[in-house]
Amino acid sequence: MPDHLRWGILGTARINRRLIPAIRAARRSDLMAVASRNRERAEAHALEWDIPRAIEGYQRLLADPAIDAVYIPLPNSEHVKWTLAAVEAGKHVLCEKPLALDPLDVDRIAVAARAHQASVEEGFMYRHEPLTAKVLELVHGGALGAVRAIVSGFTFAQSGAGDVRLNPELGGGALWDIGCYPVTYARLIADRDPKMVFGSAQWTSTGVDEEFVGLLRFPGGTTATIYAGFRAAYRTWLEVLGSDGALTVPNPFRPGPLETLELERLGAVERIDVHGSAEIFVRQVEHFEASVLDGAAPVVSLAESRRTAATLSALYASARDTSALYPQ
Ligand SMILES: NC(=O)c1ccc[n+]([C@@H]2O[C@H](COP(=O)([O-])OP(=O)(O)OC[C@H]3O[C@@H](n4cnc5c(N)ncnc54)[C@H](OP(=O)(O)O)[C@@H]3O)[C@@H](O)[C@H]2O)c1
Incomplete structure (x- = not known):
């Protein structure tokens, strides 16, 4: 070896x-x-x-x-x-x-x-950062009570016309590119497969989603709403709401060397510092x-990757389904 x-x-x-x-x-x-x-x-x-x-x-x-x-x-x-x-x-x-x-x-x-x-x-x-481990420890350890809602997203202003992200032949699109972050995080928190997904996309003329909003409903009723888009300035967010409190996670997908979680319970806010990697x-x-x-x-197993691909594919299938369009 x-x-x-x-x-x-x-x-x-x-x-x-x-x-x-x-x-x-x-x-x-x-x-x-x-x-x-x-x-x-x-x-x-x-x-x-x-x-x-x-x-x-x-x-x-x-x-x-x-x-x-x-x-x-x-x-x-x-x-x-x-x-x-x-x-x-x-x-x-x-x-x-x-x-x-x-x-x-x-x-x-x-x-x-x-x-x-x-x-x-x-x-x-x-997935490899201490911030993620701390979030999962708090949430799965019951710090928020029963998790009811997860709200998360990732945006950045995509500018280059030649970017592979805008090419459908190359697997472009906001959900594949950055929506995979809030979706995988929501699945980690819920710790199970969703039983229902709904997706809606704003498509480019080239046929990729430049903005995607998704809803995942997990067994027990926990929901995750996720947003991924190329048409707003850089921003990432994650909030987890539970029966007993709420957790706000700064920079969930690219944590810096020091991040401060905000855990709110019974009207009081506890700030929890988490030291991350000096070099990501x-x-x-x-x-x-x-x-x-x-x-x-492995931290990210192939079983997890399979679940990720299945969830993202289901979200895309939902977004392509026009049966939920509002009657004109
Ligand atoms: N983990 C993260 O934080 C993170 C951040 C950004 C991107 N990514 C991922 O990294 C991957 C690359 O993203 P990127 O923005 O770095 O891409 P990029 O700059 O466009 O580079 C992609 C590379 O792929 C090669 N390539 C092979 N076939 C190609 C084709 N048909 N068209 C264009 N390039 C082709 C090219 O290398 P040669 O021409 O030299 O062969 C090119 O330099 C994506 O999967 C993206 O999701 C991850």
Whole structure:
């Protein structure tokens, strides 16, 4: 069993600027190579980030026996294809969210991962942060009484016309891109599958949802309302309302080094400081190291990824269903 992970990255994505420092900062990881569909882009990226090797073509990187694990920050539509290719080449995979756009694809990945003894994990950085653990400890520990409502969302003003997020062929759309955060968080808090979902989207002329509002109703009556959009300034929010109180969570999806939760009970507000990571994404990489090198359970299991894909798909199916349109 090796004591370090030798990493390769597929693609010269913008998000690499966050993951490259994190891989470098993680205790048992070494960044060895970046691959691009284009040689010049691979070389420029390797030069910019001081990565030892630039490789033309993702498959060539996967064929390299000196790589143990790959990070996949490709457009959403490419995640399944390249995760399967990587697993079949004997690599462990940390893939950006959403891992798959269809729950059946997560099943295919799980079968391949088992057959090749590969670790595959969907990259939800917030899942690795102490703030999330504290929220779940409070909520599941009964600090709010019975959870009745979850209100959460994520917006940012998407500006680039060429952005992969606006391309339906590449798995674009606000729900897949950022709605996956409030949806996964709501599911974590409710700790069960929803029994009903309703979605409504504002579609672009290109056919992706630029604004999405969703309602999830869980067994027992807890509801989650979620919002994801590309047409408002950057903002993230999460509030959990219970029979005995309410919890307000700042920066739920990208916690800073110090966040303060507000827990309100019987009219009194308790402020709870939570110390997080000095450098984001490092914990995600270190937990991935632990699952590969130590056999630790992944923080985001494939079973959870399957549930995420199923819920997001159901929300999209609801949004495409016109039967709930108001009569004109
Ligand atoms: N965890 C987070 O906080 C976070 C934040 C942002 C994004 N993400 C996720 O990371 C992924 C990438 O997002 P991004 O904004 O970084 O994307 P991006 O800058 O557009 O990069 C995507 C990369 O994919 C490669 N690619 C392969 N096929 C492509 C195609 N047909 N069209 C365009 N690019 C293609 C390109 O690399 P080459 O041309 O070099 O091959 C490109 O650089 C998405 O899944 C997104 O959801 C996660």
